[in-house]
Amino acid sequence: xxxxxxxxxxxxxxxxxxxxxxxxxxxxxxxxxxxxxxxxxxxxxxxxxxxxxxxxxxxxxxxxxxxxxxxxxxxxxxxxxxxxxxxxxxxxxxxxxxxxxxxxxxxxxxxxxxxxxxxxxxxxxxxxxxxxxxxxxxxxxxxxxxxxxxxxxxxxxxxxxxxxxxxxxxxxxxxxxxxxxxxxxxxxxxxxxxxxxxxxxxxxxxxxxxxxxxxxxxxxxxxxxxxxxxxxxxxxxxxxxxxxxxxxxxxxxxxxxxxxxxxxxxxxxxxxxxxxxxxxxxxxxxxxxxxxxxxxxxxxxxxx
Amino acid sequence: xxxxxxxxxxxxxxxxxxxxxxxxxxxxxxxxxxxxxxxxxxxxxxxxxxxxxxxxxxxxxxxxxxxxxxxxxxxxxxxxxxxxxxxxxxxxxxxxxxxxxxxxxxxxxxxxxxxxxxxxxxxxxxxxxxxxxxxxxxxxxxxxxxxxxxxxxxxxxxxxxxxxxxxxxxxxxxxxxxxxxxxxxxxxxxxxxxxxxxxxxxxxxxxxxxxxxxxxxxxxxxxxxxxxxxxxxxxxxxxxxxxxxxxxxxxxxxxxxxxxxxxxxxxxxxxxxxxxxxxxxxxxxxxxxxxxxxxxxxxxxxxx
Numbered sequence: 001x002x003x004x005x006x007x008x009x010x011x012x013x014x015x016x017x018x019x020x021x022x023x024x025x026x027x028x029x030x031x032x033x034x035x036x037x038x039x040x041x042x043x044x045x046x047x048x049x050x051x052x053x054x055x056x057x058x059x060x061x062x063x064x065x066x067x068x069x070x071x072x073x074x075x076x077x078x079x080x081x082x083x084x085x086x087x088x089x090x091x092x093x094x095x096x097x098x099x100x101x102x103x104x105x106x107x108x109x110x111x112x113x114x115x116x117x118x119x120x121x122x123x124x125x126x127x128x129x130x131x132x133x134x135x136x137x138x139x140x141x142x143x144x145x146x147x148x149x150x151x152x153x154x155x156x157x158x159x160x161x162x163x164x165x166x167x168x169x170x171x172x173x174x175x176x177x178x179x180x181x182x183x184x185x186x187x188x189x190x191x192x193x194x195x196x197x198x199x200x201x202x203x204x205x206x207x208x209x210x211x212x213x214x215x216x217x218x219x220x221x222x223x224x225x226x227x228x229x230x231x232x233x234x235x236x237x238x239x240x241x242x243x244x245x246x247x248x249x250x251x252x253x254x255x256x257x258x259x260x261x262x263x264x265x266x267x268x269x270x271x272x273x274x275x276x277x278x279x280x281x282x283x284x285x286x287x288x289x290x291x292x293x294x295x296x297x298x299x300x301x302x303x304x
Numbered sequence: 305x306x307x308x309x310x311x312x313x314x315x316x317x318x319x320x321x322x323x324x325x326x327x328x329x330x331x332x333x334x335x336x337x338x339x340x341x342x343x344x345x346x347x348x349x350x351x352x353x354x355x356x357x358x359x360x361x362x363x364x365x366x367x368x369x370x371x372x373x374x375x376x377x378x379x380x381x382x383x384x385x386x387x388x389x390x391x392x393x394x395x396x397x398x399x400x401x402x403x404x405x406x407x408x409x410x411x412x413x414x415x416x417x418x419x420x421x422x423x424x425x426x427x428x429x430x431x432x433x434x435x436x437x438x439x440x441x442x443x444x445x446x447x448x449x450x451x452x453x454x455x456x457x458x459x460x461x462x463x464x465x466x467x468x469x470x471x472x473x474x475x476x477x478x479x480x481x482x483x484x485x486x487x488x489x490x491x492x493x494x495x496x497x498x499x500x501x502x503x504x505x506x507x508x509x510x511x512x513x514x515x516x517x518x519x520x521x522x523x524x525x526x527x528x529x530x531x532x533x534x535x536x537x538x539x540x541x542x543x544x545x546x547x548x549x550x551x552x553x554x555x556x557x558x559x560x561x562x563x564x565x566x567x568x569x570x571x572x573x574x575x576x577x578x579x580x581x582x583x584x585x586x587x588x589x590x591x592x593x594x595x596x597x598x599x600x601x602x603x604x605x606x607x608x
Contacts, residue, residue, distance in 0.1 A: 042518070085516065093517035100491055148452070187404055209548060211555040212389065212595035213397035214346070243547035244513060251515040291516035 004038075004046045006100045007122065014121035018105070024049070024117055030105055037069055039091025045125070047103035048092075049117065053077055056133040056141060058228075064104065064123065065228055067133070068092060068140030079135030085291055092142045093291060096125040097251055101147050122147040128252065129228055129288045141228060186233075191219030194238045194275070202242035203270045204262070209242060218246045222256075222281040224289070236278035239269075252291035256282050264290065308342075308350045310404045311426065318425035322409070328353070328421055334409055341373055343395025349429070351407035352396075353421065357381055360437040360445060362532075368408065368427065369532055371437070372396060372444030383439030389595055396446045397595060400429040401555055405451050426451040432556065433532055433592045445532060490537075495523030498542045498579070506546035507574045508566070513546060522550045526560075526585040528593070540582035543573075556595035560586050568594065 009028050024030040030047040031038050036054075039045035050057055054067035068089040073080045083089060095102055101122035108118045123144035133139040200215035201208045209216040220241045223231030231237050241249060248254060254264035258279065261268050263286065271277070313332050328334040334351040335342050340358075343349035354361055358371035372393040377384045387393060399406055405426035412422045427448035437443035504519035505512045513520040524545045527535030535541050545553060552558060558568035562583065565572050567590065575581070 044517075090517055093515075097515050097517050097520050098491060099489060185403055187402060207548065209552060209557075211397075211401050211552060211557050213348075213394055213401050213555070216401050216551060216555065243551050244511065247520060247547050248513060248515060251517070251520065253513075253515050 004040060004043045006043075006046055007103075009103070012119050014119055016119045017108075017110075018117045018119070021049070021117065024105060029103065029119065030117075035069070035088070037088035037091060039088045039095070041087070041090045041094060043091075044094035044098050044100055045088070045091045045102045047105065050104065050106040050120075052107060054139075055079070055135070056139050059106070060227070062145065063126075063227065064144040066092075066142045066144055068142065071137055071139065079133055079137045079139065082138035083140050085140070089140050092125055092140070093128060093251075096128060096142070099124055102144065104144065127224055127226075127229070127250070127289075128291070130291070131228070131288055143226075143228065185218055186221070186225070187219075188233050190233050190235055190238055193235060194219050194240045197272060197275060198240035198270070201240065201270070202245055203239050204241060204245040204265070204267065206270060207242045207244075217241065218243055220246045220249050222278070223284040224250075229284070229288070231281065231284070234278075236276050237281045249285075250289075252289045255286040255290035257286070258282070264292075308344065308347050310347075310350055311407075313407070316423050318423055320423045321412075321414075322421045322423070325353070325421065328409060333407065333423065334421075339373070339392065341392035341395060343392045343398070345391070345394045345398060347395075348399035348402050348404055349392070349395045349406045351409065354408065354410040354424075356411060358443075359383070359439070360443055363410070364531070366449065367430075367531065368448040370396075370446045370448055372446065375441055375443065383437055383441045383443065386442035387444050389444070393444050396429055396444070397432060397555075400432060400446070403428055406448065408448065431528055431530075431533070431554070431593075432595070434595070435532070435592055447530075447532065489522055490525070490529070491523075492537055494537050494539055494542055497539060498523050498544045501576060501579060502544035502574070505544065505574070506549055507543050508545060508549040508569070508571065510574060511546045511548075521545065522547055524550045524553050526582070527588040528554075533588070533592070535585065535588070538582075540580050541585045553589075554593075556593045559590040559594035561590070562586070568596075 005028065012027070012029060018024045018027065018029065021030075021033050025033050030049055036049045036051065037045055038047045048066060050059065050064070050066065053072075056065070056067040058065040068083050069087060070089065071079050071081045071083040085093065101124060104120040104123045105117045106120050107115055110116050123146055125142050126145045127143045129141045129143075130138055131141055195215075195217045198217070199208065200217040202217065217240050219238045221231050221233070222237050222239060223229050225231055225233060239249070248265075254262050256269050257263050260271055309332065316331070316333060322328045322331065322333065325334075325337050329337045334353055340353045340355065341349055342351045352370060354363065354368070354370065357376075360369070360371040362369040372387050373391060374393065375383050375385045375387040389397065405428060408424040408427045409421045410424050411419055414420050427450055429446050430449045431447045433445045433447075434442055435445055499519075499521045502521070503512065504521035506521065521544050524543045525535050525537070526541050526543060527533055529535055529537060543553070552569075558566050560573050561567050564575055
């Protein structure tokens with residue numbers, strides 16, 4: 001069993017082409033020869049391959065929506081059941097929590113009309129969604145964004161390519177790389193308004209953090225901004241949270257019921273009557289962001 | 305009293321030149337005609353001017369070290385007492401907490417050997433330091449980093465330039481802009497090690513956050529990485545914290561005494577004997593990062 005490698009492998013850099021899945025595997029770029037996701041539940045995903053097999057994948061200029069694993073008929077390749085939060089899907093959810101870089105490879109046509117796999121570079125999982133795919137069955141979709149390497153930041157790196165250096169003992173070495181994850185904290189008129197309304201107290205735990213320059217809280221969008229969620233930046237869609245509950249909410253650890261009781265955590269949402277929360281946003285988060293255990297995830301399409 | 309403006313003002317963009325402080329003020333780029341920092345304690349700093357008056361300022365390619373306000377003799381311009389955490393200095397500390405963009409203007413020589421003020425663009429305050437300046441007196445230094453506008457991110461913007469549009473009622477309008485702050489979470493072999501060592505429990509409050517894909521904690525460098533601190537990425541210099549205590553620690557809300565009792569918060573550091581914490585790193589954080597109230601800040605140079 002070899003150690004997972006996060007970051008670039010060997011001298012491979014974005015744009016490099018590999019002839020086949022076998023070649024990707026031999027160079028330890030993407031080790032499994034068939035599976036599209038190379039991940040463990042504990043460490044998260046180290047690499048994924050985008051082929052044309054998942055109809056819900058979307059590649060955009062500045063992000064990728066990548067469909068999770070499972071639920072397809074092995075013969076026809078069609079989606080025939082809901083995906084569950086297990087195995088590789090749990091691995092991609094782990095990557096969202098750790099912020100570690102994921103290598104992305106994509107199947108492309110070559111000029112000779114053959115196929116090759118292009119290394120697209122390092123990406124981070126920045127959000128997730130449990131949604132109904134084109135097939136009508138529930139699928140996980142993960143949003144991946146390219147890792148921006150800042151001038152002052154060391155390049156995230158992985159291990160040497162084993163084929164480049166036969167004497168390497170990389171197989172036994174600890175995974176070496178360095179990465180910086182950033183948690184996005186949005187600051188808009190609306191987010192300032194919700195913090196003022198709650199006097200910077202967390203709507204989950206009532207914590208009020210005091211910094212030397214004043215109070216500190218974060219505003220969390222219930223239905224997230226940006227694709228694939230496209231939640232609005234309005235007061236009905238934001239909560240005032242402490243950083244702890246903000247992280248847990250975004251990672252899908254808990255949700256808020258119609259009666260404002262928390263789901264997945266004890267307690268209720270603290271709530272001011274002037275704060276007209278949007279029931280549709282709370283429902284969206286319950287259905288699409290809140291991650292239940294595997295058995296519950298299957299049942300989640302029946303939620304409301 | 306006009307409303308503070310965060311983000312670009314009018315059509316001014318990085319590289320634009322302004323003839324004088326008066327012109328900067330008339331265009332609402334940097335409103336005070338003398339003070340180098342335009343800030344309120346509540347909202348933080350909206351703009352600063354780098355002149356040649358503070359001997360401890362440093363301009364680097366990818367960051368600026370900006371000296372806080374005060375402690376200089378009005379006649380000679382020399383630093384004659386310690387700076388205190390009051391007024392504009394508290395405003396810059398507030399900017400670190402809110403993450404809002406600060407406009408930076410810099411005095412430059414023109415080809416005709418005159419002086420002008422160049423708009424350097426939007427920056428964020430990313431860390432602070434209370435240190436002994438060249439004068440031998442205590443000064444605050446704030447690290448400012450350029451705001452990187454991502455392709456998918458709306459450009460942070462401010463209000464129209466009043467001189468561009470005389471009919472504008474901008475003076476009364478609420479501050480409009482949108483910004484995304486990112487909190488950097490580092491992920492290295494050392495940060496993974498400390499999280500494993502403490503089983504993802506916060507060394508301050510013993511909280512263990514459970515996400516659907518596993519435990520969540522953050523590693524905090526005691527003496528921060530990067531300039532001006534240059535702390536090392538070693539186990540002796542990291543703590544395993546929950547996001548709440550990580551934010552408070554970085555903002556200087558509390559420190560850890562030699563006896564591991566917390567300073568500025570009740571309680572003691574949870575600590576495993578195998579974790580050989582560096583006393584020198586704890587001392588650095590106490591002296592240079594921990595922000596006391598004004599009267600205590602003056603006394604801080606006598607700390608150990």
